[in-house]
Amino acid sequence: MQLSRDKLLDAYTRMKKIRVFEETMRDEFAKGTVPAFIHLYIGQEAIATGICVELTDQDTISSTHRGHGHCIAKKSNLEKMTMEIFCRADGLCGGKGGSMHIADLSVGMLGANAIVGANAPIAVGAALKQRVTGENLVSVAFIGDGASNQGAVFESMNLASVLKLPVLFVFENNGYAEFTGIDYHCGGGDIAGRAGGFGMPSYKLDGSDFFAVQEAAAEAVERARKGEGPSAIECVAKRWYGHFEGDPQHYRTKEELATIRRDFDPLIIFRQKVEEAGLVEGKDLDMIDEDLSSQVSSAVEKAKNSPLPDVKELTTNVYEEGSY
Amino acid sequence: MQLSRDKLLDAYTRMKKIRVFEETMRDEFAKGTVPAFIHLYIGQEAIATGICVELTDQDTISSTHRGHGHCIAKKSNLEKMTMEIFCRADGLCGGKGGSMHIADLSVGMLGANAIVGANAPIAVGAALKQRVTGENLVSVAFIGDGASNQGAVFESMNLASVLKLPVLFVFENNGYAEFTGIDYHCGGGDIAGRAGGFGMPSYKLDGSDFFAVQEAAAEAVERARKGEGPSAIECVAKRWYGHFEGDPQHYRTKEELATIRRDFDPLIIFRQKVEEAGLVEGKDLDMIDEDLSSQVSSAVEKAKNSPLPDVKELTTNVYEEGSY
Amino acid sequence: MSIKTYRESIIEAMVLEMRRDEKVFVIGEDISGGRGCGDFDGEAAGGPMGLTQGLWAEFGAKRVIDTPISETAIMGAAAGAALSGLRPIAELMFSDFFGVCFDQIYNQAAKFRFMYGEQGATPLVIRTMIGAGIGAGPQHSQSPYSIFANIPGLKVVTPSNPYDAKGLLISAIRDNDPVMFCEHKALLGMEGEVPDEAYEVPLGKGRIIKEGNDITIVAIGQMVGIAQNCTSRLEEKGISVEIIDPRSLSPFDEEIVYDSVEKTGRLLVVDESNPVCSFGSWITSMVSDEVFSSLKAPTKVLTPPHCPVPAAPNLEATYLPNVDRIVEASDYLVNYS
Amino acid sequence: MSIKTYRESIIEAMVLEMRRDEKVFVIGEDISGGRGCGDFDGEAAGGPMGLTQGLWAEFGAKRVIDTPISETAIMGAAAGAALSGLRPIAELMFSDFFGVCFDQIYNQAAKFRFMYGEQGATPLVIRTMIGAGIGAGPQHSQSPYSIFANIPGLKVVTPSNPYDAKGLLISAIRDNDPVMFCEHKALLGMEGEVPDEAYEVPLGKGRIIKEGNDITIVAIGQMVGIAQNCTSRLEEKGISVEIIDPRSLSPFDEEIVYDSVEKTGRLLVVDESNPVCSFGSWITSMVSDEVFSSLKAPTKVLTPPHCPVPAAPNLEATYLPNVDRIVEASDYLVNYS
Numbered sequence A, B: 001m002q003l004s005r006d007k008l009l010d011a012y013t014r015m016k017k018i019r020v021f022e023e024t025m026r027d028e029f030a031k032g033t034v035p036a037f038i039h040l041y042i043g044q045e046a047i048a049t050g051i052c053v054e055l056t057d058q059d060t061i062s063s064t065h066r067g068h069g070h071c072i073a074k075k076s077n078l079e080k081m082t083m084e085i086f087c088r089a090d091g092l093c094g095g096k097g098g099s100m101h102i103a104d105l106s107v108g109m110l111g112a113n114a115i116v117g118a119n120a121p122i123a124v125g126a127a128l129k130q131r132v133t134g135e136n137l138v139s140v141a142f143i144g145d146g147a148s149n150q151g152a153v154f155e156s157m158n159l160a161s162v163l164k165l166p167v168l169f170v171f172e173n174n175g176y177a178e179f180t181g182i183d184y185h186c187g188g189g190d191i192a193g194r195a196g197g198f199g200m201p202s203y204k205l206d207g208s209d210f211f212a213v214q215e216a217a218a219e220a221v222e223r224a225r226k227g228e229g230p231s232a233i234e235c236v237a238k239r240w241y242g243h244f245e246g247d248p249q250h251y252r253t254k255e256e257l258a259t260i261r262r263d264f265d266p267l268i269i270f271r272q273k274v275e276e277a278g279l280v281e282g283k284d285l286d287m288i289d290e291d292l293s294s295q296v297s298s299a300v301e302k303a304k305n306s307p308l309p310d311v312k313e314l315t316t317n318v319y320e321e322g323s324y
Numbered sequence C, D: 001m002s003i004k005t006y007r008e009s010i011i012e013a014m015v016l017e018m019r020r021d022e023k024v025f026v027i028g029e030d031i032s033g034g035r036g037c038g039d040f041d042g043e044a045a046g047g048p049m050g051l052t053q054g055l056w057a058e059f060g061a062k063r064v065i066d067t068p069i070s071e072t073a074i075m076g077a078a079a080g081a082a083l084s085g086l087r088p089i090a091e092l093m094f095s096d097f098f099g100v101c102f103d104q105i106y107n108q109a110a111k112f113r114f115m116y117g118e119q120g121a122t123p124l125v126i127r128t129m130i131g132a133g134i135g136a137g138p139q140h141s142q143s144p145y146s147i148f149a150n151i152p153g154l155k156v157v158t159p160s161n162p163y164d165a166k167g168l169l170i171s172a173i174r175d176n177d178p179v180m181f182c183e184h185k186a187l188l189g190m191e192g193e194v195p196d197e198a199y200e201v202p203l204g205k206g207r208i209i210k211e212g213n214d215i216t217i218v219a220i221g222q223m224v225g226i227a228q229n230c231t232s233r234l235e236e237k238g239i240s241v242e243i244i245d246p247r248s249l250s251p252f253d254e255e256i257v258y259d260s261v262e263k264t265g266r267l268l269v270v271d272e273s274n275p276v277c278s279f280g281s282w283i284t285s286m287v288s289d290e291v292f293s294s295l296k297a298p299t300k301v302l303t304p305p306h307c308p309v310p311a312a313p314n315l316e317a318t319y320l321p322n323v324d325r326i327v328e329a330s331d332y333l334v335n336y337s
């Protein structure tokens, strides 16, 4: 189905925002201002965005250690999210979570997660609302290629299938689990191919192409809302940078690294498609670019200048206040 | 390949021994002499036997809570095994393991296991010998249909596939996980069908038919010994009795229970096949029957009359002696 | 008010809370029992121990959810459901199985509120069976509540009788944090007076089972009854014992213990946990810090030895702390000088 | 003898033992690093923390085995391999991940010998990273050794310096029981004199880091260095401190602690574990029982508070026990009356 101009601009904005944000974080990390390791989402922008444009605020996602892109695609508050990455008092989680534990339940972002694969059952749990209280919602788990080998993920796929829950298992196959390639770590080599074994329809598609992702998401979301159960979507894309910032990537060939930006840039691919089809003009996108640059740098500056948590916060929110 | 007469008699002996043993245990349980819950293997005799006749003493198996049949098929010492079920000092594990934790490493029986699915990675570990020290061995994990949904099992299949290890994943689909039917608990409904997703060949066969099991086992074992990696074998059979002894089985229809013994008796099926093909005469089998009856009842009597462990044994074998 | 078993009390707590709040639901293996087997006729089994009997008949498959054998998915789904505003009761059939799914409990459910801030409230109850004494062997008889209590963000409850079982479970269900609700398998058939209506026994409030002056015995779960059985033998020896059942380990009622030890000057903890880093050692450690000056004798902890639970019935009987050992230890402490 | 880092000492221990015994092998995630990515050229990364650097180049893929992200399969395979006569070193990248695979450790590897009798010997080392202090956040900074020490059948080691790291790891590899070898991430770059040849530091033997008369401080892992940093400030106050590093928590050298407390009459344990049921509480509990009559003051345990490890660097710094808190507690105990 042809997407509206607004939806296209919205999608571009989310993708570009991720790109600009992550490039900025890369610079900040190099400068030493970021308090911990970060894992950049660059190269995978079309995946989070292609999925999230099909979701409402009532729909939920559960995310990974590489979660900045998911937050932005789900329209978390950018400033508060940035503050969280810098562990500031006014961050989404009060600075106690940090980059790998950002959550924003106000927009259905159930949290990044530093335990690989652990977010899959959590997404299944959110989907239980459809069954228990009849709420209309869809729940998405973003899962790396490496994470796809975790028991938690397999069990979740089976449970969602058995209970026919409205879950999308979105596999982000960026070719690597840390330093280990998918050709090595994935028996059979085909993540999507495993879904059939759980009685679930699946897609395997180009994760650098927003439209491929979005179309599959639209179908899967519709099925889920109708009560027809879960789907698996494997999005094949590239991780442009190291596993974490600072990773020298000895395990990747120079050729691979050289061609990535040319051939697998979700933003270039999107631009070409919409401009060629005459759906959006290049200058509209350029305006978005400009706007985002200042938005992001202001968010980062604001975050860096905002206060760290008060030390009294160390022991708050362990339990409900007054209950312990 | 046509099996030799000796091998056929050996197979029958193992199957029948399991049957007689388990019927006897059933009686003993009813009499109250057994110190804990037991899970009977009756109905599945052809599975353990069809697999184990293809193994040597160097080959290993890892077993489940329903492990008596595996022990017998792997030719554990019957008397010491019985003593273990009765928790006696001279049992295979000194009486501290009991029915759900019988092991006999002298014949490659790596242990029954009361944690559903937990034996799968253990079998993978034994198979690592092929890779690390070049030993010629095959390792088998017996896994229930219910257990097939455990993360441990999926991870093990993938790991064995990635490392091309000599493992047989033998799925004993007896229709139930405790009280819950396979139609409910298994997304997609096809356990063997999941193996392909891990890049592993699979079989789905009649687990009441020794010959079906044995043929698949022979193939899979050969592949494993050659270094061609793991296989999955789903054996569909019937659990004749309750999940544990004492289970009233409200969840099974009377019709189902009525026809099982007629249509799904591995011993009857075996007898018919070998007699019809003129491979073995009925009276040879009858002789085996008689012999086993007395063997089993003597083992049980001996076990019941043997001493419980000395209370000093409570704290032995926690660590290597003298090391703690 | 009527006589009910510990098992019945647990079921009743769930039934009352499920009637009260449609967000409460139960999820676990075989909790309806046979639900997935098509056209069974009889009563659904309600779990191998009958602890969810009748729930499926009243609330149906939407709120009494049978699962595959996949504890990680169960606990994770329950955690995710709680984070999203439902109030799950997840069953971990035997607490011994925590090792296959603990990440979802300790790194996820227990940390959501801290990691994510207030939005991370996680009203989750995990009902699980603990304890030795019925010959269930090394992998079905453990009492890992010391491990659970070690985890910030978790609450841990260990009812010792039917009245507390019902009241504590109702409190746990209404609580907005994850609670490990540890049911002792040897107590399932225990009977007691239990009101028919809903009531709360608050988490974090211990109970003095018996007052006394010479020694404080803190006993946990199944050990409470065993400690009570010592009373007459101790009294024969002229020892007046005060017995405390903490009822919940996390939060823990430190004050009730401190007050008692300030009075008696002596502390014995009877605990079914593994000894090293046991909950008993935590209690004595706090007492040795906070009310040291009141102590007239060493503090002592009775636990099983540092070994797994053996299958053999005679070894299992020796494994558990018993009346003889409690009497002997009390005697030692009271006569210490 | 030469100066080596804690990291280098760990690698050297593995290399020497792998040369000595072909049954020793290493299995884990990314331990070669990039092995599976086809034709990479440079040096294999040897894990994200470089803790297995060089192993793949020397011993090859048969004995340096990269795996998928499947900790249950890794730990279970290691357990099964050990049960079958190999001597695996399995890497659990961060100890925080124990929750996804603990069953294979605590119900399987740790119980084989007890459940199966002598045939169940399980010579397994699990190398894992513990500790806070580098901003790794709530799920990558924990120190669950109190939980490990609770488990019968497991041994638990916590080296505090390069010399011990090498000697303890060699002992652990030669040991015939499963050992949780806890490497502290904040110590990886620590340097010290380390002999080039193989040597054993026995499990179960603590070490007196510094002798003193007024108070015994038992410190674990990273806390050892912090306790050492208190010495001069305490001496300024006229307090002579004896510092003990137990080096292994299971087995634990009780005697070295008892002897010291008998001399000093005062005990402070500094422990990075969660407080409730911490290893520190276990030590003080034993001391309050066994050498009660020597105690001149309460026993004290310093741990982080009962909360997860926060991401914010200022909170993390507050979270950890530090010199100020140790000095203050020591002062309190020495002046207690």
Ligand SMILES: Cc1ncc(C[n+]2csc(CCOP(=O)(O)OP(=O)(O)O)c2C)c(N)n1
Binding pocket: A039, A064, A065, A066, A114, A115, A116, A117, A143, A144, A145, A146, A147, A148, A174, A176, A177, A178, A239, A243, D029, D069, D071, D093, D097, D100
């Ligand atoms: C349970 C667990 N095991 C291992 C790790 C360490 N780890 C962090 S990220 C990662 C690789 C994840 O790969 P993938 O799922 O493909 O995600 P990507 O990094 O490519 O986004 C690993 C092994 C972890 N955090 N949790």
Ligand SMILES: Cc1ncc(C[n+]2csc(CCOP(=O)(O)OP(=O)(O)O)c2C)c(N)n1
Binding pocket: B039, B064, B065, B066, B114, B115, B116, B117, B143, B144, B145, B146, B147, B148, B174, B176, B177, B178, B239, B243, C029, C069, C071, C093, C097, C100
């Ligand atoms: C991890 C774990 N979860 C649950 C159980 C309880 N349990 C014991 S046997 C069983 C059913 C197993 O079903 P299946 O694998 O089909 O084996 P079968 O009993 O049919 O031989 C369950 C749920 C257990 N022992 N371990």
Ligand SMILES: [Mg+2]
Binding pocket: A144, A145, A146, A172, A173, A174, A175, A176, A177, A178
């Ligand atoms: Mg990846």
Ligand SMILES: [Mg+2]
Binding pocket: B144, B145, B146, B172, B173, B174, B175, B176, B177, B178
């Ligand atoms: Mg079954």
